[in-house]
Amino acid sequence: MHILLAASAFNSLTQRVHAELRDRGHSVAVELVLPDCHLAEAVDRHRPDLVIAPMLKTAIPREVWSRHVCLVVHPGPVGDRGPSSLDRAIAEGADTWGVTVLQADAEMDAGPVWATADCVLPPVGKSDAYRGEVSDAALTAVLQAVDRFASGTHVPEPQSSGRARPYLRQEERRIDWAHDSTDRVVRTLRAADSQPGVLDDLLGGRWYLHGGHPEDGLRGRPGELLATRAGAICRATADGAVWIPELRARRTPGGPAPVKLPATLALAGRLPALPELPAPPDTGTGAGPRTWSDIRYREDGEAGFLSFSFPGGAMSTEHCRRLLAAYREACSRPTSVLVLGGGRDFFSNGIHLGVIEAAADPAEESWANINAMDDLVEAVLTTTDRLVVAAVGGNAAAGGAMLALAADEVWLRSGAVLNPHYRLMGLHGSEYWTYTLPRRTGTGVAQRLTSEALPVGSEAARRLGLADRTIDCTPQAFADETARLAARLAGWPGSGSRIAGKKARREVDETLRPLASYREAELARMREAFFDPQAPYHALRRAFVRKETPDGTPPHLARPTRGRRTTPAPGQRPGITGPAQSSRACGPAGC
Template sequence: MRILFLTHSFNSLAQRLFCELSARGHLVSIEFDIADAVSEEAVALFKPDLILAPFLKRAVPASIWSAHPCFIVHPGVPGDRGPSALDWAIQQGVPTWGVTVLQAEAEMDAGPVWASAQFPMRAARKAAIYRNETTEAAVQAVLQAVDRFAAGNFTPERVPGAAHALMKQADRALDWARMGSADILARIHAADGFPGVADTLFDTPCHLFDAWPESTLRGTPGSLLARRETAICRATADGAVWIGHVKRAGGIKLPATHAFPEACALPEVPLDGWWQAAAPTWQDIAYQEAGGVGTLRFEFYNGAMSTAQCLRLTEAFRWATTRPTRVIVLAGGEDFWSNGIHLNTIESAESPADESWANINAIDDLAEAILTCSSQLTVAALHGNTGAGGCFLARACDAVWVRDGVMLNPHYKNMGNLFGSEFWTYLLPPRVGLDGARAIMHHRLPMTAQEAVQCGFYDACLPSPGFFVDVVRRAAELAASPDLDGRLAAKAEKRAADEAIKPLAAYRAEELAEMRRNFYGFDPSYHVARYHFVARSPHSWTPRHLARHRDLDWKIPA
């Protein structure tokens, strides 16, 4: 079928559904929901058999849903209606939630239900639940709904329900003097990603994001207790929580200590090296060791890696190579493994060009440290989505194991035609060929974990349930393998042979020469694109690589 996506943006859910439906032979085109007239034009051009709305912030116009079958992907159980569905579910601590695919009608979320799927809830950030449980349930429900629609023998039924209101800041308000840590965490979790919880820090209005539990620090409820790297600890009625990111009024979302330099007056409470803390606390880099395997975890918010984070992770990795292990697993965050350089801290810098240069050099240092590690085999374990430089940072490892369901965006051009670095010109062509590399870097489309393995870019796609259990087992088997010494020797020989043909320094210099033009050259595309990305500027048009129906040579397939 021809399926047209009407969506607010090409977010992770829309990307996953695009890939899943395309893999099943459907022709999918995308139109951003900019204005009624634009959407109507897209429908007229593409003449879809079905319209799917995976992520909208306003109602589909009646001119479209009254004339064409239009399915809404609603992040709620059957009968749930209205906005803020997932926010309410998280804040109220419901045990089970789900996704419903329903037909668009005049009343929001009240149309006949074509399919639904449910999942158990957990205490986690909204973004984490959306990118994991909600996405998996949406895939299940959408595929079932599309199959039912194509078969033509299913009659959808209406489900009675009631609409809840848009969750406002008054509903999210924090009372630090009376609320315990669990309540505070639930409220910030429910607002994570967007819109955040309105509050004050240092007597300044701001919005809070990225909350973590703290198990030992205590103080007067509401008081600021300490800082650690980029996070700030604040006392609750029965304990304390860490605030990782904030957004000041009129500003952009930043690490808490970046947004509030006043935090430097708070006492620093460092951890004991890189080892995993024994009790819950804020720790963005943590190391564990068992069975000859060292696991280095890094939980960077939204997968963005600032200059300082890259430097710290490089230090942690080099330290890990001195440990008596045989294998090092680099395990990123639950939501993201890495998305490359940190565009928000770059945007906030006095000189974004200089900070861009420092950031790309810092992440290149990390990639080079991984590439040149001769004492252990290295494994990148990708549980979360990965984009841009993060895709090639992972490929710097000897093996890349990726969870089924992860979305990859191994290209840079969407960010103002960035050339990219992280040694991609060395790492990508041998894996996929020159034509394959050219296609990946220029087509700018997402890639599933299975596609990455099929084309040879990554090494293994592991089942989603029990991903890290499988990773630990595989890594332990690798560490105990009798041919490990031979593999390490072969790795060193291959690195030496490659270095003799063309040094890593040459690849890096060539890539950075292109990046310098992106950062300091006459073409401001990167700086403009970064600004709009960070500022969350509304889309004014749909990129042509997504809107197939707007290609000049577009014709309806026979």
């Protein structure tokens, strides 16, 4: 079938639907529904068999839905209507939710139902849940609806009841620091963590607060700033405190959209002297008071686990340097397997474009950031005394995807999406990708992936060699699944010989072409883009971080594409042996 995706943005869910439908043999094109977009004309031009709207902020015009079946993905159960469905569910403390695929008609979110799927809502931020449990449910419902449409016999069920609730405005999101408990503040912040944030007064300014994590060990006058940690600020509540990782200034009339930044960076010049509190050691038991850290390390026998979680998956120069220090410390431990990642949300999206945009000299900050990323990737590539596993529970893109490929094995959750390319930001890319990507996929596939710049689903990633294992589990179960598999790998009798073989291969590769040569060639291209004021990178970066509306649908998305079941050529990727050989992990019940 030829399917047109109509979306307000090519966001995470739209990317996943795009990748999964292509993998199932459908021809898929995208039309961004922008202010100047005439959707009816676009639909006539594409002539689709079916229109799907994975994420659409506006109503589909009558002239479109009256002539074509248009399926709208609504992030709420049947009967729930309105633009702030998931926000309200999280703010109100719902622990279960659902997704409805309905047919567009005259009333928004009220059309007949083609498919539904339920999901749990764990205590995480809105964007994390949206990319995780909600995305899983949405994909299940979309695929069921597509199959039902293809059958030609299914009759969707009308909605018998429901309630339309209005947009959740800032007045309803306001935090009462003097009276609101930590749990209430955290729910409020999590319900707005990515967008729109919670508008608040702080240090004489008006700021949008992004992200919220509970803190049980610190106390103070409600609303008072208590400490900092890794760029975040800790603020007292009525009965405890919360960590807030990011802030965004309020937009001034006629001015550009402000950039979301680490809280201490956003408050530079305003922030009083506060203690910088390191995170307590991670015992791995989950016991003890609640607190927050973006980098954690724990051990279980012969396996070490270095987890990290940076807002939006963006890694600034400082993030990279701190993670590199933690990685080196982890490598000093007596383990045979080191798992990098393992969190449920973003693995990494590469350099921090927001921090770069806000820097006094964006070119210099770009250069510092990419070198810090390269230092981290180099450390992974040159680790020859243990096996390194990249556990990718959420999406990864650009340099973040290449960071994962530096590991000996990549374990990918079944719902994750990879974007292994840099072209859309006007960059050649670094992170040693010219070494790691072709050795896994072959040169031809590597060239196609980086030039087509399309999202890759988990099963396609495994087939292409971007992943060695897909783990079919919920986002919440991913850490436990990777821990179980890592313990098996560490206890496998052949691990020692495999580590020795890895070291030998690295020595041969270094003789053929030193890693420094790859880095030098990549960085030469990157430097040209960074330090040329006219290079497209600067305008593309600015448009991305300031959420500027594009002129139209990019040609690579508007062009219909179909998945290719490509198998990497023999010998193009490292041999995978032992207990990690299976391409699909066992479920929670075990192997």
